[in-house]
Amino acid sequence: MSHPYRGLPSHQFWNTGVTQAPPGALDPMTSAKFQIQPGDQVATMGSCFAQHISRHLVKRGLSYFIAEQGNPNDSDETNSARNYGVFSARYGNVYTVRQGIQLIDRAFGEFSPSEQVWETVNGYVDPYRPQIEPKPWDSPEQVVQSRDEHLEAVRRIFLESDVLVFTLGLTETFISKTDGSVFPVAPGVSGGSYSDDQYAFINFGVSEVIADLQIFIAKARKLNPNLRIILTVSPVPLIATFEPRHVLVSTTISKATLRVAADEITKLYPFVEYFPSYEIISGSAIGAPYFEPDLRQVRQVGVDHVMRIFEKHMLQSTSNSSNFVPDTAPVVSQPRNVVCDEETIMNTLNASGLPANDH
């Protein structure tokens, strides 16, 4: 009897695609529309999980595009503390797609938010990246000057990158009631002051995220017609939800929304690819082993798994792995029958609390 599943590839079946997948090697990506070539300038932006991709690109010696460089006279530690190189520019975490749209618009002079500077306890911060400096600026002018330099770097990213890796992080955010400006951190947390009159909570739905992604892509491709985009969804759960419900429920809705939007968008554009880091870390096939005990932060071993799969599909091979496969038959690989000596076996029995001396 014929049926439509006959002859499908093994990855389309749970048993062979997941149940039997080797630990550390589950590979949910079956093909890629494009690969990152050795000369490509690769930029990253998005939620904190995108930082892992940045680091891996550097480690592999690929062209990780850092448009906003630290001061060469400062130490690596100082530049790192000031978030140079964490992403391609010092925008900090771009959690929502709407924030990404406004980043482009601010960089290219199409949007000037009403809020330019937030005051905080010890100085002033940029509302659109309030944690970018280890300590606040001393004056509002310094905030503006630093932002001007930053937005110049952002312009270079959107004009000069060959590939942009955009990690979608959140659907919940706070916006200005005045002009719709989106903030990465709620007003009052790292600067500014929260007021119901000034700000509103928003939780973007699927249709809004899809629409925002279309706008974001249209703007980016207008600036750079050859730009290719790799979308990922951060597996890091929400640290808190403003919705009056359990944070796990909100996390599920948020990630599902982003994942659906990414899927819809990937189907629309040949130059947009989805990379399943979310599935590798959070999928039911893996579960908690790739999360730290807080069940939120991702363990390095999980990140390494993600990057192996990313390298396999998205990068031209630079792996040093061998194709060598040893012989497997026991009579060949073990030419002599190896068993433990009697003493070891008896010690084992004794250690197990079992009688051994009689035998």
Add this chain to the structure above:
Amino acid sequence: MRVVISSNCMTGGLTSALSLLLPAAKFDPIPYVGVNETVLDEQLAVSEAWLLSGPEGLQSATLGRVNKPNLRVIRFPDLYFNAFHPDQVYAWMRDGSTVDCATGPYNSAIALWAWQHGLNAQQTISLFTPEVFGALGYHDRWQVSIDRLRHDFVPFPHLDYRDFIIPLQRAGNFMHTVNHPKVAAMAQMARLLAKQIDPTVDTESIPVENMMVDGLFMASVSWSVYPSVANALGIKGAFMWKLEDHSVIGLEEFLQRSFAKYDVQQPHDVDCHELLWPIYDEVLLPIANGGK
């Protein structure tokens, strides 16, 4: 019901696990290594079942002596799984005895190769890198080990290797060495055997792993899972070897102690099957020649 268990190093662990799974039965451990035939025969004479791994000849010879037609013989495989320890090999002297290193008969192929090629312990450290392990295929041994496991289960069609491996394969490292299972693997094999003795027993609901002593860990070696090998399997690893005396040594000491034992031998007297694979020379010779 009385049941005799005859296996190798697994005998103790299986006895403990089965006693927890089937508390109404009485299990008597009689390892097949160095077996006292009289004791075995007497025990089988008063037992209803015999759980047996190891050499085929033991079964036929014993049953020829013990006239007990209704004795159930349930055979099962000895375990060998080297995905966690792809560098671990046995080596042999001309007289057939095993070559011992810091961890007894469990040698490092890389260390042994280095010693045979005139490197000292300090120089050999430079060979223990993720790049070398990757080039030797150590990061990709899972499927090979699965294939070997499946092969080992073939003579025992009453046991499905998938029922053994699938519950284990997401649970981290389940082997102390290539042939010494940890408690989790021991318990899983015991579950398969318990079902053979009593198909009605609910083996999954009994957490035997939490109730039994890991005799192999207490009495023997637990080998390093090299960091990059572990990483490729999504687990933690370290260059740490736990010895029989319960001390733990790192890479440098492992190599120094191993080379001290090797140095009383002549390199050409030592035979190691795996080192006949050309891959070791192809990968290690250029590095060794550069480092000497």
